[in-house]
Amino acid sequence: MTERMNKVLSRGLLHTFIIFIAILWLVPTIGILITSFRPAQDVASSGWWTVVGNIFNQTQFTLRNYRIVLSRLGIGRAFLNSFTITIPSTIIPLAIALFAAYALAWMRFFARTYIFMIMIALLVVPLQMTFIPILRIFNRSNLAGTFPGIWLAHSGYGLPLAVYMLYNFVSGLPKEIFDSASIDGASTFHIFLRIVLPLSVPIIASLIIFQFLWVWNDLLVALIYLGGTPDVAPITVQISSLVGSYGQDWELLTAAVFISIVPSLLIFFGLQRYFVRGILAGSIKG
Amino acid sequence: MLKKVVFVLILGFLLGGICATSFAQKTVTVLGVWGGEERDAFLKTLEPFEAATGIKVEFTGTRDLPAVLTTRVAAGNPPDISVLPNPGQMQELAKIGVLVEVGKFLDVGKLGKEYAETWINLGSFKGKLYAIFLSADLKSLVWYSPETFADAGYAVPTSWDELIALSDKIANQGKSPWSIGLESGAASGWPGTDWIEDIMLRITSPEVYDKWVNHEIPWTDAVIKRAWQLFGDIVRNEKYVYGGVATALTANFGEAPNLLFTTPPRAYMHKQATFIKSFILRYNPELVPGKDFSFFPFPSIDAKYGTPALGAADMFAMFNDTPEARALMRYLVTAGAQEIWVAQLGKLSANRRVNPNAYPDDLTRKAADILSTAPTFRFDASDLMPAAVGSGSFWTGILDYVGGEDLDSVLRRIEATAVEAYKG
Secondary structure (H helix, E strand, C coil): CHHHHHHHHHHHHHHHHHHHHHHHHHHHHHHHHHHHCCCHHHHHHCCHHHHCCCCCCHHHCCCHHHHHHHHHCCHHHHHHHHHHHHHHHHHHHHHHHHHHHHHHHHCCCCCHHHHHHHHHHHHHCCHHHHHHHHHHHHHHCCCCCCHHHHHHHHHHHHHHHHHHHHHHHHHCCCHHHHHHHHHCCCCHHHHHHHHHHHHCHHHHHHHHHHHHHHHHHCCHHHHHHCCCCCCCCCHHHHHHCCCCCCCCCCHHHHHHHHHHHHHHHHHHHHHHHHHHHHHCCCCCCC | CHHHHHHHHHHHHHHHHHCCHHHCCCEEEEEECCCHHHHHHHHHHHHHHHHHHCCEEEEEECCCHHHHHHHHHHCCCCCCEEEECCHHHHHHHHHCCCCCCHHHCCCHHHHHHHECHHHHHHCEECCEECEEEEEEEECCEEEECHHHHHHHCCCCCCEHHHHHHHHHHHHHCCCCCECCCCEECECCCHHHHHHHHHHHHHHCCHHHHHHHHCCCCCCCCHHHHHHHHHHHHHHCCCCCECCHHHHHHHCECCCHHHHHHCCCCCCCEEECCCCHHHHHHHHCCCCCECCCEEEEECCECCHHHCCCEEEEEEEEEECCCCHHHHHHHHHHCCHHHHHHHHHHCCCEECECCCCHHHCCCHHHHHHHHHHHHCCCEEECHHHHCCHHHHHHHHHHHHHHHHCCCCHHHHHHHHHHHHHHHCCC
16 A cells, blocks of 8 residues: 555656656746747847736737748748758768668678777767868858758768768677578668668667757858858758847847747658657667 | 049040050959948949959958958968958968069059058058058047037046046036947957057157057056056046946947937946947938047057047058059049948048048048148057957957956067067
8 A cells, every 4th residue: 555655646746746857847938938929029138938917918919920931031942942952961961870770780891890990989070170171172162052961961971970880780680680681692781671661660769869959950050051042051050040140130040930830840750750759769778 | 423424434445545445354352341331332442343344343341351361361262362361461361471562563652652661561561562541431530419519518528637627517406427338249348448548648758659569568557557547537437428337348339329319318428439330320320420429539648649530441451463453553542433332321531632522521621631630640550469468358358347357467468479479
């Protein structure tokens, strides 16, 4: 009896704690959401929490910020550019990393561990250091300011982590599966396609979320390699140009953020059921 | 409207006539810091140019300009034309030879008539012109509300003593004379540097000011110390500043003037540059410039140095020598282009020939008049100093000093970074 009581009590405590953390975590987001519906004068004169008390008073809210953002942003083009950048920049590094991880984990070839170590070492190179040399190469090969250029750049930045996580997952698969497959006459490529790929779905899903969010939210890489002209600028660059040089009009950002967040949320919720399984994948080897 | 049409036509004949077909489908890339309304204003300024020449201007506005520009210059992929963060940066870029000398194709003699010598000198490196100024801000202003001043019986001070007397008077009535806001994100502290610079110009000669900029006198010099003390007399006086030091340090520079327009007013005076007009109007759209809010010149301190003007400006330089970029530079220096630009915002033009009627209101016209007629004009010192000082230790020094640190130790620390920064 007391044991059960203890269990209920400790679970209750745990839940209270988790809910508390979740609310704490959500507070800034809620603040931004409320601010995005408030007029500029109110934003300047009082904090967003002042409306919480009388949240049903409709007069203190306005859609003005959203109207301005939608009309000024060239939103359709910006979204299109963002997708044009993000989708290949997610698929290319993941495809390469998956092949690489399988090869590094299960195929025997010259200097395998050294190659792996060099790749992992690249994780600690800050990407800002690479801007100037890479931009030079892009200039010479006419890739500067083009979408393929930024695909390559993002693929390069994303590869080390993707290879590392996939390697840990793939190398943890039981050896027996591979043995029996090859006894049944499966080729290396066959094993990859029919066994490794389907088994890796959870980790791939989590990597898609990581890479997609990172590329979608990126501002600096796009600004450096693509520039900010409307026909190539992704949504982040357009959003940042809503704000004046002294930081005026920042309340528009709050509305813009909620517009740009939509695709990220869709991706996240769409792949969420794989996410929790996948996030543990690199950490423990089975 | 008619004026604009005529202007477009003239420009069209001039530029279009000279370089008829060679410009078809050509583009020129421009990098700048402007966003929001400023960006709209700049694009509007470009419209007649694009219409007349057929050159497409691809403008990128980013507040990360220093990082983006440095990277693209180092990688050999600079924009055709770029705004430069400050004259100090221009000198460095000209020194390494990445800038195109604009004096080669612009009529320097004509520019000399339209622009004050200061602007030409600031845009030059070793006697050659490399950069032009589009718009300027006048910093030596104290904003106030004529109405509340009249109601309370306060007179606009014309000297430092009167300014202090007025501050005392307001403080003795149990109210706060000043609203000061030094917060500006990573750039926090810069509004304080404007105070020091304006005070410096009023307690010493422009030559000593220049020496200070070039670090020919140390930061621990008596005159610099006096400037900080005069600033401290106001900002560190809890009775003078609304909310005291704590508010001065944490209030955002753009929101600080709002305290002048609450009922009843929470403060009565605010020192800031011309650009603050757009902030005031944004947060208080019902106010009428000139009637509900206005400014008086930051008053003279030592009578013999008068009331000099302190300012800053946006400068353009050219990195790629293309016919399109040349055409755009030729266009931007004209009074006509600048009239379109200043009409949109509270900015001032550096070009003397800009028609005063182009300014949107009397207040801006008055500021433009002060700027163009001031006997002494100096550029914002912190913009001229090496970044490690001008946008580094000077800013943080302001915060440390206002926060209560001993002045001597603040100045010693700035001096130490200056010794390093001016070496190269």
